[in-house]
Amino acid sequence: MRYTIDDIRQMPEGQTFDCKSFHIEPKALANTIVAMANADGGMIAVGISDKTRRIEGVDRNPEHLNDILRTPFDFCVPTVSVTTEFMPCKDSDGNADHILLIHVPASPRLHANQADEVFWRVGDKSRKLPFEERLQLMYDKGERYYEDSPAYDATVDDVDMDAVRAYMKRIGYGKSPMEYLQENKGFLTFKGDVPQVSTACILLFGKRPQNFFPRARVRFIKYYGTEEKVGREMNVIKDVTFEGRILDQIQKTIDYLETQVKEHSYLGENGLFRTDREYPKFVIQEMVVNSVCHRDYSIKGTEIQIKMFDDRLVFETPGKLPGIVRADNIRHTHFSRNPKIAEYLKAYEYVKEFGEGVDRMCRELSATGTKEPQYHLVVFIMKATVWANVLEEGHEKIPMTNQIEQRNEAVGQEKGKKRARKGQEKIFALIEENPYISVSSIAKECGMSIKTVRNYIDELREGKLLERIGPDKGGYWKVLLNLSEETKRE
Numbered sequence: 001m002r003y004t005i006d007d008i009r010q011m012p013e014g015q016t017f018d019c020k021s022f023h024i025e026p027k028a029l030a031n032t033i034v035a036m037a038n039a040d041g042g043m044i045a046v047g048i049s050d051k052t053r054r055i056e057g058v059d060r061n062p063e064h065l066n067d068i069l070r071t072p073f074d075f076c077v078p079t080v081s082v083t084t085e086f087m088p089c090k091d092s093d094g095n096a097d098h099i100l101l102i103h104v105p106a107s108p109r110l111h112a113n114q115a116d117e118v119f120w121r122v123g124d125k126s127r128k129l130p131f132e133e134r135l136q137l138m139y140d141k142g143e144r145y146y147e148d149s150p151a152y153d154a155t156v157d158d159v160d161m162d163a164v165r166a167y168m169k170r171i172g173y174g175k176s177p178m179e180y181l182q183e184n185k186g187f188l189t190f191k192g193d194v195p196q197v198s199t200a201c202i203l204l205f206g207k208r209p210q211n212f213f214p215r216a217r218v219r220f221i222k223y224y225g226t227e228e229k230v231g232r233e234m235n236v237i238k239d240v241t242f243e244g245r246i247l248d249q250i251q252k253t254i255d256y257l258e259t260q261v262k263e264h265s266y267l268g269e270n271g272l273f274r275t276d277r278e279y280p281k282f283v284i285q286e287m288v289v290n291s292v293c294h295r296d297y298s299i300k301g302t303e304i305q306i307k308m309f310d311d312r313l314v315f316e317t318p319g320k321l322p323g324i325v326r327a328d329n330i331r332h333t334h335f336s337r338n339p340k341i342a343e344y345l346k347a348y349e350y351v352k353e354f355g356e357g358v359d360r361m362c363r364e365l366s367a368t369g370t371k372e373p374q375y376h377l378v379v380f381i382m383k384a385t386v387w388a389n390v391l392e393e394g395h396e397k398i399p400m401t402n403q404i405e406q407r408n409e410a411v412g413q414e415k416g417k418k419r420a421r422k423g424q425e426k427i428f429a430l431i432e433e434n435p436y437i438s439v440s441s442i443a444k445e446c447g448m449s450i451k452t453v454r455n456y457i458d459e460l461r462e463g464k465l466l467e468r469i470g471p472d473k474g475g476y477w478k479v480l481l482n483l484s485e486e487t488k489r490e
Contacts, residue, residue: 002172005089008045008099009053013124014356016042019050022058026067027114030075033104034111035119035126037080038137040336041106041343042121047089047099055089057097068100077112080104106339108145110138122333123356146298147200147338148186151212154197156181156188158212163205163245170347185340199297200340203246210243215303218242218253218292222260222308232454241303246292246341250350253288253306260308278388279313280364286357287373287386289350291317294337299380315384320377330375331359365389423448423456428479431466435476 011017018032024046036042046068047058058065072080082105086098112118118134119126129137151158156178164177173180181188187201202209209216222238229235238260242252261284265275291304296319305316321330322337336342345351362372368389375384426446430437443453460466467478 003087003101005055005087005099008087008101009048009055011045013050015121015123016040018042018044018124019048019053020044020046021049022047022056022061022064022068024068026071026075029068029071030113031117031119031126033072033080033082033102034076034113035121036104037076037107037111038118039106039121040339041104044102044104045099046102047097054092055097055099057089057091057095058086058100059097065100072102075114077114077116078109080107080111106336108141108148110134110141146296147198147203147340149199150189150196151199151202151206154202154206154212156195156197158207159197159201159205160207160245161205167205167344167347185343200338203297204341204344206245209245213297213300215300216297218249218288218304218306220253220256220260220306220308224310226309226311228307228309234451246345247348250288250292250345253292254285257284257288257306276368276389279386280361280368282364283361283386285350286361287313287315287384289345290357291315291384293342293345293351294322295319296337296380302381311388311390313386313388315386317382317384318380320380320382321375331362423452424460427453427456427460428466431477432479435478437477 008019013019016036018036020029020032029044029046032044036044047056048054049056058068069084072082083103085101085103087101089097089099091097110118118129118137120129120133120137121127159181161177164180168175168177168180173184175183178188181201185198185200187198187205189196189198199213202212203216206212218241220238220240220242221236223229224235224237227235240256242249242256244252258281262278263275264277265273288306291306295304295317299318302318304318307314307316319337322335325333325335342351351357365372365386370387370389373384373386375382377383423446427442430442430445439450439453439457442448443450446453448456457466461468465480467480469476469478
């Protein structure tokens with residue numbers, strides 16, 4: 001992305017950006033470079049005062065500038081592979097000058113300074129890691145870069161160049177899509193003469209990512225009540241799956257969740273109408289983005305599952321919390337398991353600033369009187385629970401559905417009744433023809449699931465229309481009242 005000098009001066013310091021005076025010593029600069037390389041990467045603007053944002057420039061002392069340029073090589077262990085560029089500017093005295101932009105990539109290796117101290121980027125600070133966290137980070141960096149591994153059997157033909165082109169336009173990249181894939185992020189590499197397409201490339205730009213990663217998707221399940229029941233007591237109301245590229249999955253999931261979140265409008269104490277939501281919009285977005293962005297894609301046996309209950313949302317994401325992130329520090333500690341995917345989503349503004357999303361989410365929940373999300377690991381699945389905001393008792397609730405929605409709901413209910421009636425009539429006809437017919441045979445003949453047939457039969461038995469004589473095996477059905485007679489009775 002191309003920046004102007006005004007852009008740089010106005011950028012707030014944070015997880016991925018820092019200003020440094022030209023007078024900084026290389027040893028001190030090394031700590032920031034190491035911290036960014038160990039975390040999510042970032043950019044350092046040298047020649048702008050970090051306190052006053054006064055433009056100093058870097059041209060006046062070539063010898064010191066050379067020392068700064070050598071910092072990643074001389075003061076970082078191992079060397080950090082940065083890229084640099086000089087941006088023309090005018091210093092605070094109006095003289096033509098330059099500032100130095102140091103682009104630090106997120107590194108798959110653990111980096112330290114010359115004193116063997118390991119730093120980690122937390123917000124706008126570079127924090128020294130204690131020994132235990134250093135060991136944990138070293139381990140997690142080993143599993144971090146699955147997104148860089150080649151997608152098995154994937155070729156360049158499996159990449160949607162229009163999707164690449166759209167992203168290039170967004171970040172201001174002026175070359176061809178093929179050049180972008182070859183020159184950036186390791187999306188397209190070569191093993192000998194054989195091109196290899198990375199996992200991240202397929203997930204972000206693939207024509208059909210699920211051909212290679214079938215479970216790289218999001219599944220939404222809505223339950224009736226506050227418990228997850230199975231078997232004959234199964235209480236699933238909705239079960240929807242979202243596939244496609246990562247950006248598509250996120251957009252579709254957020255849009256659908258918005259249709260499931262309840263809103264309550266009531267008359268407030270000041271005489272003005274107020275609307276409360278079960279879940280703030282930002283919380284919905286942040287949880288979805290975090291799940292898709294930070295899941296462990298090397299775990300192929302399950303998808304992301306979002307479970308909605310009457311009182312909570314549960315996000316089940318393959319993989320533990322990444323890096324040195326723990327439940328007790330998640331508000332202010334950030335580590336991208338998939339930094340290339342995270343950077344892509346940042347360009348689409350789904351990631352505002354690394355490390356700030358969870359903190360903002362907690363603040364928004366607190367403002368509604370709702371407790372913070374709860375995180376716990378079950379085998380290899382990280383479960384994050386977000387509790388619903390319950391409307392205070394005594395408020396006068398105003399239905400949010402308009403007349404059209406109400407009409408559509410009524411029409412839908414009527415259609416549902418007609419479908420149920422037709423299903424019951426089919427079942428009745430089969431039972432009258434063969435009172436000894438089994439539930440599985442009914443399901444096969446009617447083209448229904450066994451669960452649906454059982455539900456229809458239970459309704460008929462509750463309505464005193466049908467009776468079971470004898471056991472499930474060896475018994476038979478007895479028709480107590482013909483459906484046409486029941487219709488007349490209604």
